[in-house]
Amino acid sequence: QLVQSGAEVKKPGASVKVSCKASGYTFTDYGISWVRHAPGQGLEWMGWISGYNGDTKYKEKFQGRVTMTTDTSTNTAYLEMRSLRSDDTATYYCARDHDTQADYWGQGTLVIVSA
Amino acid sequence: DIVMTQSPLSLPVTPGEPASISCRSSQSLLDSDDGNTYLDWYLQKPGQSPQLLIYMVSSRASGVPDRFSGSGSGTDFTLKISRVEADDVGVYYCMQRIEFPFTFGPGTKVDIK
Numbered sequence: 001q002l003v004q005s006g007a008e009v010k011k012p013g014a015s016v017k018v019s020c021k022a023s024g025y026t027f028t029d030y031g032i033s034w035v036r037h038a039p040g041q042g043l044e045w046m047g048w049i050s051g052y053n054g055d056t057k058y059k060e061k062f063q064g065r066v067t068m069t070t071d072t073s074t075n076t077a078y079l080e081m082r083s084l085r086s087d088d089t090a091t092y093y094c095a096r097d098h099d100t101q102a103d104y105w106g107q108g109t110l111v112i113v114s115a
Numbered sequence: 116d117i118v119m120t121q122s123p124l125s126l127p128v129t130p131g132e133p134a135s136i137s138c139r140s141s142q143s144l145l146d147s148d149d150g151n152t153y154l155d156w157y158l159q160k161p162g163q164s165p166q167l168l169i170y171m172v173s174s175r176a177s178g179v180p181d182r183f184s185g186s187g188s189g190t191d192f193t194l195k196i197s198r199v200e201a202d203d204v205g206v207y208y209c210m211q212r213i214e215f216p217f218t219f220g221p222g223t224k225v226d227i228k
Contacts, residue, residue, distance in 0.1 A: 033217070035165070037159070042206075042208065042219055042220075042221050042222040043157070043159070043165060043208055043210075043219045043222070044219065045210070045216055045217040045218060045219060047216075048215070048217070057215040057216070058216075059216040060216070093164055093165065095165075100151070100153065100170050100171050100174075100212070101155060101167055101170035101171075101176065102155070102157075102167060103167050103170075103176060103177075105164040105165055105166065106164065107164055108164055
């Protein structure tokens with residue numbers, strides 16, 4: 001099970017940190033992908049982090065503005081996004097991701113960026 | 116980045132009838148090192164998180180009815196629903212995971228006629 005933090009409303013230029021707490025499996029055996037769904041758009045893969053050693057892979061458009069981290073003591077993954085813009089308004093999902101599939105997904109966190 | 120395309124983008128269906136969605140990738144999703152092809156299918160039902168349907172082209176995820184099947188190779192893939200049910204409505208996405216960044220297709224919206 002993956003349980004995400006609650007909805008956020010942020011002003012342009014601010015930062016947001018979304019959490020994703022995992023349970024029911026060995027956190028370090030799997031990675032976590034982050035995917036967002038903007039209104040009226042399709043799904044967009046943002047990046048992946050290893051639950052084992054924290055290695056990350058980011059989509060280039062997010063490089064430098066997004067940081068994915070994990071805390072293995074609490075089995076929690078985090079997505080931090082800085083310099084928010086209105087087009088970052090979206091629902092952000094975490095998903096347990098190993099080599100062949102993203103099989104469990106969080107419930108989603110709505111982030112609204114508005115002045 | 117690998118570009119994923121899907122057709123059709125909208126698919127009205129009749130309950131009990133079959134349905135088919137096509138997905139194409141801009142390059143082969145076959146990993147020559149391990150022989151696996153890394154193509155997933157996901158369904159996002161209205162108001163819900165995406166859910167995994169099919170992984171590695173044709174393997175059904177746990178709990179997915181056998182009405183759903185995946186096929187294809189290389190750059191051309193198909194998701195078939197043998198008999199559509201009302202609960203199958205939503206947006207279907209294919210996604211490649213052979214290389215980073217993973218990329219999704221634009222989605223196919225399936226609704227009932």
